[in-house]
Amino acid sequence: MFGQLVLSGIATGALYALTAVAVVVVFRNTRTINLAQGDFAMIGAFAAMIFIKDLGLNYYMALALAVVTCVTLGIAFERLVMRPIADSDWLTLFTATLGMYYVLHGVAGWFWGRDTKAFPVTFDPTPIEVVGALISHGHLINMGWAAGIGLMLFLFFRYTKQGIAMRAVTDDPDTAMLMGIPVRFIVMLTWGMAGFLAAFAGVLLAPIVYVAPEMMDEVLIKGYVAAVFGGLYSIPGAILGALMIGVAENMAGGYLGSHYKTATAFAMIVVLLAFRPQGLFGIQKRREF
Amino acid sequence: MSEILRCENVIVSFGGVIACNNITLGIEEGKVVGLIGPNGAGKTTLFNVLTRFQDCDEGKLFFDGRDIGRHKPHEMAPLGMARTFQNINLFSEQSTLSNILIGAHHRIGNPFANMFGLPSARSNERALVEKAEYIAEMLRLTDDLDNPVKNLPYGHQKRVEMARALAGDPRIILLDEPVAGCNDEETADLKEIVRRVNQDLGITVFLVEHDMSMVMSICDHIYVINFGANLAEGTPAEIQQNPEVIKAYLGEEEDA
Amino acid sequence: MHAKVSSAQAGAAALKQAFRRHNIAAVVAMFAAALAFPFMPGVEGWMASQASLIVIYIIAAQGVSILTGYTGLVTVGHGGFLAIGAYTSALLSKFFGVDLVIGIVAGGLMAGVIGFALGLVFLRLSGAFMAIGTLGFAFFVGTVVNNVPIFEGREGISLPDNRVLGMEIGDVGFYVVSLTCLGLTTLFIYRLVHSGVGRAFMALRDSERAAESSGVNRLLFRTLSFSVSAAITGIAGALNAHIVNYVSAEVFADIWYSVDFLVATVVGGSAMMMGPFVGGVFIVMVPFFLEELADFAFIFKGVVLIGVLILAPAGIAGVLARPVQAWRARKLKALQQTGDAE
Numbered sequence: 072m073f074g075q076l077v078l079s080g081i082a083t084g085a086l087y088a089l090t091a092v093a094v095v096v097v098f099r100n101t102r103t104i105n106l107a108q109g110d111f112a113m114i115g116a117f118a119a120m121i122f123i124k125d126l127g128l129n130y131y132m133a134l135a136l137a138v139v140t141c142v143t144l145g146i147a148f149e150r151l152v153m154r155p156i157a158d159s160d161w162l163t164l165f166t167a168t169l170g171m172y173y174v175l176h177g178v179a180g181w182f183w184g185r186d187t188k189a190f191p192v193t194f195d196p197t198p199i200e201v202v203g204a205l206i207s208h209g210h211l212i213n214m215g216w217a218a219g220i221g222l223m224l225f226l227f228f229r230y231t232k233q234g235i236a237m238r239a240v241t242d243d244p245d246t247a248m249l250m251g252i253p254v255r256f257i258v259m260l261t262w263g264m265a266g267f268l269a270a271f272a273g274v275l276l277a278p279i280v281y282v283a284p285e286m287m288d289e290v291l292i293k294g295y296v297a298a299v300f301g302g303l304y305s306i307p308g309a310i311l312g313a314l315m316i317g318v319a320e321n322m323a324g325g326y327l328g329s330h331y332k333t334a335t336a337f338a339m340i341v342v343l344l345a346f347r348p349q350g351l352f353g354i355q356k357r358r359e360f
Numbered sequence: 361m362s363e364i365l366r367c368e369n370v371i372v373s374f375g376g377v378i379a380c381n382n383i384t385l386g387i388e389e390g391k392v393v394g395l396i397g398p399n400g401a402g403k404t405t406l407f408n409v410l411t412r413f414q415d416c417d418e419g420k421l422f423f424d425g426r427d428i429g430r431h432k433p434h435e436m437a438p439l440g441m442a443r444t445f446q447n448i449n450l451f452s453e454q455s456t457l458s459n460i461l462i463g464a465h466h467r468i469g470n471p472f473a474n475m476f477g478l479p480s481a482r483s484n485e486r487a488l489v490e491k492a493e494y495i496a497e498m499l500r501l502t503d504d505l506d507n508p509v510k511n512l513p514y515g516h517q518k519r520v521e522m523a524r525a526l527a528g529d530p531r532i533i534l535l536d537e538p539v540a541g542c543n544d545e546e547t548a549d550l551k552e553i554v555r556r557v558n559q560d561l562g563i564t565v566f567l568v569e570h571d572m573s574m575v576m577s578i579c580d581h582i583y584v585i586n587f588g589a590n591l592a593e594g595t596p597a598e599i600q601q602n603p604e605v606i607k608a609y610l611g612e613e614e615d616a
Numbered sequence: 617m618h619a620k621v622s623s624a625q626a627g628a629a630a631l632k633q634a635f636r637r638h639n640i641a642a643v644v645a646m647f648a649a650a651l652a653f654p655f656m657p658g659v660e661g662w663m664a665s666q667a668s669l670i671v672i673y674i675i676a677a678q679g680v681s682i683l684t685g686y687t688g689l690v691t692v693g694h695g696g697f698l699a700i701g702a703y704t705s706a707l708l709s710k711f712f713g714v715d716l717v718i719g720i721v722a723g724g725l726m727a728g729v730i731g732f733a734l735g736l737v738f739l740r741l742s743g744a745f746m747a748i749g750t751l752g753f754a755f756f757v758g759t760v761v762n763n764v765p766i767f768e769g770r771e772g773i774s775l776p777d778n779r780v781l782g783m784e785i786g787d788v789g790f791y792v793v794s795l796t797c798l799g800l801t802t803l804f805i806y807r808l809v810h811s812g813v814g815r816a817f818m819a820l821r822d823s824e825r826a827a828e829s830s831g832v833n834r835l836l837f838r839t840l841s842f843s844v845s846a847a848i849t850g851i852a853g854a855l856n857a858h859i860v861n862y863v864s865a866e867v868f869a870d871i872w873y874s875v876d877f878l879v880a881t882v883v884g885g886s887a888m889m890m891g892p893f894v895g896g897v898f899i900v901m902v903p904f905f906l907e908e909l910a911d912f913a914f915i916f917k918g919v920v921l922i923g924v925l926i927l928a929p930a931g932i933a934g935v936l937a938r939p940v941q942a943w944r945a946r947k948l949k950a951l952q953q954t955g956d957a958e
Contacts, residue, residue: 104744155926161743162690163925166882169875170921177914185911292755295748303744334759337752344741344749411829437831445829451822454815461812462819466831468812471840475814477807485812506632528831 074204076325077318082210084317085217086276090287090294091301091309092224093268098303099241100261103153103164109291110175111266112273115141116190116282117183119274123191130192138270145266146259153262179284187286190277213275220271221310228306233260293320296340315339362425364389364532364564365410365441370419372405379405380416381588387532392558392565394579396572396599398608402588403568404446407536410566411443412436438466440531444521446540452510456501456520459509460492463527488527495523499553515546522553532564533557539571547574554578576600584608627951635944643802650795654788664791665859666904671794672855674896675801677880679849682805684878685886686814687841688821690743693750695873696757697727697846701853703767706863709775716778716785716793720854727850728843735842739835751874758869772864775857794855801848805889808844817841849877879917883924885931894933 090108097105115137122133152167194209201211228234239247240257248254273287280286293316300315301308316336324332363386372380379402387393397403408414409421412433421429423439431439442463451459467488468474473481496502499519504512509520518538525533538554539547551574558565558578569575575582576596584591584599586608592599599605654664676698683689704726705719714722738749761767777784780793808814816837819827828834857863876899884895898920906913928935 098744104747152922152926159925159929162684163929165690165744165747166878167922167925169879170918170925173914173918173921175918177911177916177918180911180914181909292751296752299745299748334756337756337759340752341749341756344738344745413825413829432833433825433828434831434833437829443829445826449823449826451819451826453822454818458815458818462815462827462830462832465812465816465819465827468816471813471837474812475808475844476804477811481811488812524830 072325074202075206076321078201078204078206079210080318080321081314082206082214082317083321084297084314085214086272086279087290087293087297087317088217088310088313089220089268089272089275090290091297091313092221092306093265093272094294094298095301095303095306095309096237096268097261097265098298100237101153101157101164101258102161103168104161104295105265106165106168106291107148107171107175108168108265108269108294109287110172110179110284111141111144111269112276112290113179113282113284113287114144114175114273115266115270116273116277116286117179119277120188120190120282134270134274137274138267141266141270141273142263143266145262145264145269149259149262153258157258176284183284185284187281187283190282193278209279213279216271216275220268224306233257237261293336296336299340300343362389363387363422364424365566366422367406367410367416368420368422370406370409370416370421372402372409372414372416379588380409380419383419383585383588383590385583385590385593387564387566388581389531389564390558390562391580392554392567392578394575394582395566395568395585396570396575396582397585397591401585403585404536405588406585407534407568411441411534437528437530440529441534442525442528442530442532443534444525444536444538446536448514448517448521450509450517450520450524453508455506456496456509456512456523457489457492457505459520460495460501460523460527461488463524464488464491464529466528492523492527495526498556499523514541515549518542518546518550519553522550522557526557526561526563530563532566535565535567535569537569538567539569539574547571551578628948631948631951647795647799651792654791661787664787666900668787668791668794668855668859670896670900671791671798672852672859673877673880673900674892675794675798675855676849676852676877677884677892677896677899678801678805679845679847679852680877681881681884681886681892682808682817682848683841683845684881685888685891686809686821687817687838689739689838689841690747691750691842691845691874692747692878693752693754693874694845694849694877695868695870695875696750696754697731697849698853698856698873699754699757699761699868700727700730700846701850702857702863702868703761703853704850705854706773706775706857707766709858710773713776713779715782716780716790716858719858720793720797720851723854723857724847724851727853728847731846731850732839732843734846735839736835739838739842754874758865761869762865767865769865772862772866775861775863777861778858790859794859797851797855801851802889804848809889813837813840879921881931883920883932885933888931888933888937890933890937891931894931894936898932 093108097103118140119133119137122128122136156163198205198207236252237257239252240254297312297316298309300312320332320335323335366386368384370380370383383406395403409416412431469484496505501519504516539550554565557563579596582599583593584605592602592605680694683691701723705723708714708719708722738746762769778790816832819832880895880899883898885891902917903913
């Protein structure tokens with residue numbers, strides 16, 4: 072049982088990680104706490120559902136189109152809402168994403184209804200045995216996707232021009248601009264990346280839970296808690312935090328009862344912040360906010 | 361006269377860079393003391409150490425003979441220390457009067473009494489307002505009292521900073537480049553204010569400054585530091601003739 | 617020591633006094649009108665209840681505004697204090713049958729004390745972490761309320777009828793009580809803003825370094841602000857419990873309350889006294905008018921929020937206040953110009 076809890080915890084954690092990483096990337100580059108990240112994912116899930124149900128596309132096509140949808144959404148949001156207020160204090164930026172949260176919630180409810188729906192594609196329910204523990208197909212596939220995306224991100228930030236430019240903007244936006252790095256483009260890329268990660272988070276989660284406007288609410292909060300583990304700055308920290316949350320809450324659910332599952336993430340974050348205000352891996356930020 | 365503020369053998373380093381290397385200086389009560397040195401000499405760091413915004417790795421700090429090495433910044437005002445900021449650090453949304461009144465924060469008494477407007481707090485508040493208005497008049501800010509400070513011209517804002525520092529009845533004021541960014545008129549204005557604060561109110565003044573004519577004309581005593589260490593000290597006349605000092609500054613000009 | 621006063625300066629001072637009296641008169645008139653509201657023809661009992669709800673939200677928004685508007689800190693977790701206030705009062709009512717007034721005071725005090733303790737822990741954190749921490753707090757309170765038996769979770773607790781000084785009061789009576797609370801909190805905030813403590817809060821908001829160098833103990837005053845803010849929201853919570861004489865986790869474990877208050881203060885204008893009034897009305901009236909179209913209500917709220925941030929960062933109260941402020945500034949300027957000419 073222990074191994075199973077850990078393994079499925081890692082699988083859930085991997086999904087949280089997708090959100091957590093998006094949160095960190097957006098925050099690092101734009102000082103924005105993006106409360107709408109979960110809803111980007113939710114829209115992606117709804118979109119994929121539509122593509123499969125109403126347009127008869129297969130899962131992978133739907134996933135690809137969901138990615139396109141979310142990336143567009145992220146970039147549009149940056150252009151229309153975030154850019155006009157780009158120089159404001161962080162509370163304004165945060166509240167703007169809150170506004171977007173409301174808008175997306177309302178739009179989803181309006182178009183598709185607020186009842187919970189089942190995602191039209193489900194995974195093979197037979198469990199597979201891995202290192203002596205059982206894990207479901209779905210979890211395994213999700214871990215695979217998450218790992219693949221993680222690798223992609225690593226390569227992106229290490230070896231591509233845009234990735235390196237993004238890191239420069241994170242560290243020192245003024246110098247980056249002086250060196251000719253198109254900061255505006257990088258910001259657009261950042262939000263596009265948020266959309267990219269959101270699409271996966273939503274579509275991968277949908278078969279496991281359900282599709283509804285509030286589907287990502289809890290994941291969003293846990294993604295944030297995980298991001299805080301990384302000090303809101305470190306991607307590996309956020310990933311580790313997400314995995315830790317996934318495992319911890321699974322254990323709490325398994326040994327203490329499912330009531331305690333959700334509270335685990337919060338207990339963890341309150342304890343962490345009380346003793347280490349900068350997060351497990353966080354660097355002391357130079358910027359005031 | 362005794363030294364009101366003194367630091368001994370202060371060492372401050374930031375990740376391998378030594379900003380202050382064994383600096384010692386003492387400020388005699390009632391005098392105007394200046395600190396000069398080429399750019400990057402460590403003046404700002406030392407200033408922050410003295411005002412407790414920065415801890416020193418080694419060394420001692422004394423206020424009136426009392427060790428303040430572990431004091432937090434907000435604990436200095438009740439002791440009688442006030443400071444101004446290099447690029448003005450006012451509460452921009454608030455009125456001039458509010459800004460000045462904050463300077464007297466350590467006089468508000470019990471926060472609960474103050475919050476609920478108990479009679480003792482109210483009469484205390486009236487006294488503070490009267491005092492603030494008096495200081496404003498002294499610095500010719502009476503017309504600006506109700507205006508938000510962000511609307512005031514630069515010279516007025518500088519005076520508001522000074523007024524705020526005076527509001528707490530300090531024994532010593534530390535000025536961080538008081539005439540930075542000022543034109544000739546504003547500089548002369550501030551010079552006069554500093555002189556009056558020191559001579560009429562008896563407040564000790566310590567200033568860090570680049571404007572040599574101001575430093576030489578109002579300081580009783582000057583410290584020079586370079587590369588984070590003591591270089592020289594003395595009266596303005598002595599400093600102006602000190603070959604080491606001249607070399608330090610000329611050397612900078614040659615490199616520039 | 618009195619400043620020498622020219623006649624123009626005396627005139628300006630008198631004018632400012634007059635403005636202040638106008639403000640006070642306007643506020644008193646508003647309260648009088650609000651008080652008379654339920655007694656006016658055509659107004660039914662349920663309207664008084666709805667009006668009470670608005671009053672409750674205004675009080676809660678006032679609580680949030682002390683922390684965000686005046687001290688510059690962020691909270692997305694004040695729903696937790698609403699719950700603390702509500703359940704404190706509810707349990708006292710259920711087990712001891714206390715007077716409504718005592719319940720309200722107890723709710724406020726409990727929230728204030730917990731707020732103080734929480735503040736000491738959270739306020740070392742920088743802005744973003746604190747926001748997340750407060751959200752976590754709200755969520756935690758929700759979890760406790762849902763799972764600890766005494767709070768009866770989703771089943772909820774039914775409360776005895778409201779009593780004040782032993783007399784039962786109905787909807788209208790409750791409205792009067794709520795309005796009285798609002799009057800007291802408004803008075804308190806007015807005092808606070810003009811006091812040394814209020815100045816310290818605003819100093820921390822505008823420039824922490826300058827505040828500290830002026831002697832403001834950052835941790836103490838941030839915590840004090842948190843505590844006062846929590847207490848006022850707790851009062852709103854206690855009222856919220858008694859407005860329908862029923863508390864349940866369904867309402868109070870909902871963390872989106874906290875967010876609603878933030879929205880109210882942003883839309884209304886966080887740093888002005890009028891802000892919570894405008895914001896409170898907005899937050900309650902949106903679902904009221906758009907009840908059929910709950911989704912549209914969400915969209916509307918979001919769009920207004922974003923609109924305010926982009927177009928009118930000082931909030932709607934700021935926009936409404938501008939013409940009045942401009943008019944007054946012109947009058948004062950005219951007076952100063954005659955003074956210069958002297």
